[in-house]
Amino acid sequence: MLDFSFISPDDRGRIAAPGHIRPRVVLTAVGGSDLAGRRQRVNSGTSADPVPAQMTRLLAALAETHDQADFIRLFEYYAPRIKTYLRRLGADDATAEELAQEAMLTVWRKAGFFDPAKASAGTWIFAIARNLRIDRLRRERRPELDPDDPALVPDPETPPDDALAAGQRERTIRAAVATLPPEQAEVIALSFYEDTPHSEISTRLGIPLGTVKSRLRLAMNRIRAALGDGPTPMEDLR
């Protein structure tokens, strides 16, 4: 018996229709006229400038200026999405709202650590929301990699360290995710929106665990291929 109640009807359509056009989010002006100048600056790119890229520039600007107007625009875009994310993972409405607010407070406090050369705003904020959920809802610690750890084995070659390359990488990943075959998009979405092992995804979908794993690997290989990385010869479990 399949249970798709955790996927909204909207997303069921979305998953079944790769290559859909994501509705353009209209950013509403909040606050006074002091916003105008900044908004113009942020929107100075082409008219096709996607919202996620604008958000990354806003967050980078926030890191420098600590300007409330920048924060408000980030809040209006991300807080409602973080709330949806937490609702998907089982939080009730009040908790999801409280934690979404908390996550955005962390965004404000930690903005100085955001590095657009390393991640987009969406990825950086996703990690904050994810870790907050593990801490508050699952009451577990989140062991986190420290990129400045003296024990870290460095990358063999210095990765290109400019924001343009990082932005391009994130755009490529977004496009690759949007065009995954439906059955791969489904297991990827469940991996992120279900706090369950892959074995439970297998039970839910009524397909063998091996199929879940191979779909996940195929999906990640497609994303890597889009980035110009080859597939990884990952071993199967012995």
Add this chain to the structure above:
Amino acid sequence: MSATFHPPEELLLAYAAGSLEEASALLVACHLTLCPACRRLAGQAEAVGGSLLEELAPASLSDGALAAVLGRLGPVSATARPAVRQAPARPQPPRPGLLPRPLRDYVGADSAALPWKRLPGGLEQVPVVTRTDARARLYRIAPGMGVPEHSHGGLEMTLVLAGGFSDGHGHYGPGDVAVMADGGIHRPVADAGDPCLCLAVTTAPLRLTGLIGRLFNPFLDL
């Protein structure tokens, strides 16, 4: 020093998604410290998470949500990065013998100072994460000594932190992860020379095999 044996890819994805339990997440975070290739994969998986977040339909917030948050905006973090970003430091070789940061956060920097509990067969252990769904323990195996043969009812992953061991499937050095799935049987033997330090995560009780295993099973500390 580059790892040859890696955790299964879907575990890296689960780590990025935040659905992995704490013990396995600790092992993955330590492996990512030691393995640039998996670090890259985990970074890509995290970016998938960011992209999925942005695709979500926005939920409606309560009327006062923004005002409430604006009212709580405190000072920004004092250790924020400098306004002018410095060129990244030339990669330094990792400090030998230093435990990965995620593990240091649990047990401190000095593994020798831990309250090691001696087990038969030249084996010592320290519990690190003890939860019902999974456990992480540090093991120190004396040079040349073997862990009694055991099999697994669930998944066992062993990350080598120092020294090395062989188990009939391969030889594992620092950064390598030996994965034993359901029903696998192995008998790890530490390299001669230095003790082998490793972090082992078990996600289900083990079954014992062989008389030796029944006499003393290091993985059961009931």
